[in-house]
Amino acid sequence: QKEVEQDPGPLSVPEGAIVSLNCTYSNSAFQYFMWYRQYSRKGPELLMYTYSSGNKEDGRFTAQVDKSSKYISLFIRDSQPSDSATYLCALLSGNTPLVFGKGTRLSVIA
Amino acid sequence: KAGVTQTPRYLIKTRGQQVTLSCSPISGHRSVSWYQQTPGQGLQFLFEYFSETQRNKGNFPGRFSGRQFSNSRSEMNVSTLELGDSALYLCASSEDQGRIYGYTFGSGTRLTVV
Numbered sequence A: 001q002k003e004v005e006q007d008p009g010p011l012s013v014p015e016g017a018i019v020s021l022n023c024t025y026s027n028s029a030f031q032y033f034m035w036y037r038q039y040s041r042k043g044p045e046l047l048m049y050t051y052s053s054g055n056k057e058d059g060r061f062t063a064q065v066d067k068s069s070k071y072i073s074l075f076i077r078d079s080q081p082s083d084s085a086t087y088l089c090a091l092l093s094g095n096t097p098l099v100f101g102k103g104t105r106l107s108v109i110a
Numbered sequence B: 001k002a003g004v005t006q007t008p009r010y011l012i013k014t015r016g017q018q019v020t021l022s023c024s025p026i027s028g029h030r031s032v033s034w035y036q037q038t039p040g041q042g043l044q045f046l047f048e049y050f051s052e053t054q055r056n057k058g059n060f061p062g063r064f065s066g067r068q069f070s071n072s073r074s075e076m077n078v079s080t081l082e083l084g085d086s087a088l089y090l091c092a093s094s095e096d097q098g099r100i101y102g103y104t105f106g107s108g109t110r111l112t113v114v
Helices: none
Strands: A004-006 A011-014 A019-025 A032-038 A045-050 A054-058 A061-066 A071-076 A085-092 A104-109 B005-007 B010-013 B019-024 B031-038 B042-050 B053-057 B064-068 B074-078 B087-094 B109-113
Touching: A004 A085, A011 A019, A019 A085, A019 A104, A032 A061, A045 A054, A045 A061, A071 A085, B005 B087, B010 B019, B019 B087, B019 B109, B031 B074, B042 B064, B042 B074, B053 B064, B074 B087
Parallel strands: A011 A104, B010 B109
Antiparallel strands: A004 A019, A019 A071, A032 A045, A032 A085, A054 A061, A061 A071, A085 A104, B005 B019, B019 B074, B031 B042, B031 B087, B042 B053, B064 B074, B087 B109
């Protein structure tokens, strides 16, 4: 079983839709949870960061962590064509390096 | 604040050659990590340096090496290049090994081995 599982998509939605992106993980030692957005030919950009179970909201983005289920989500409200990118979950524990999911490619169609 | 700067942006090398990639972290960041990104494997961790010391190393052959200088700038070297080394190499910096503010990535170096 991989440490972090993420559906690669692609996911295609109409503009204005609510998007749900998810990752599951197997190592209960993970304590820090991040979502990165990566546009083509660019490096990943940190979108959301949380270190506890529950929800964290930032504008149109909400990150959700459920440690008991080892499940993390990113919700995008009122999606825009500019949100079209690859979204990567990334997890951190103790003194170990950041572990990434494979990424989900999202297309928002105008 | 300037972001993470990676040079060069693009590189084409021949099998068997060696290559050195450079990364300048955000000012004040002492932690630098390197990742290899390919379509099939995603982002895979290479190594992490903190204050010139290697803190972690990923599962890559010894042909991949790195170092960090006293000004926190980092280089990675790949010797005896193979076709499979073609990838986007990403550098990320952090002031706290990612525990509080996460990591900031550069735009990467696209390496093509022919």
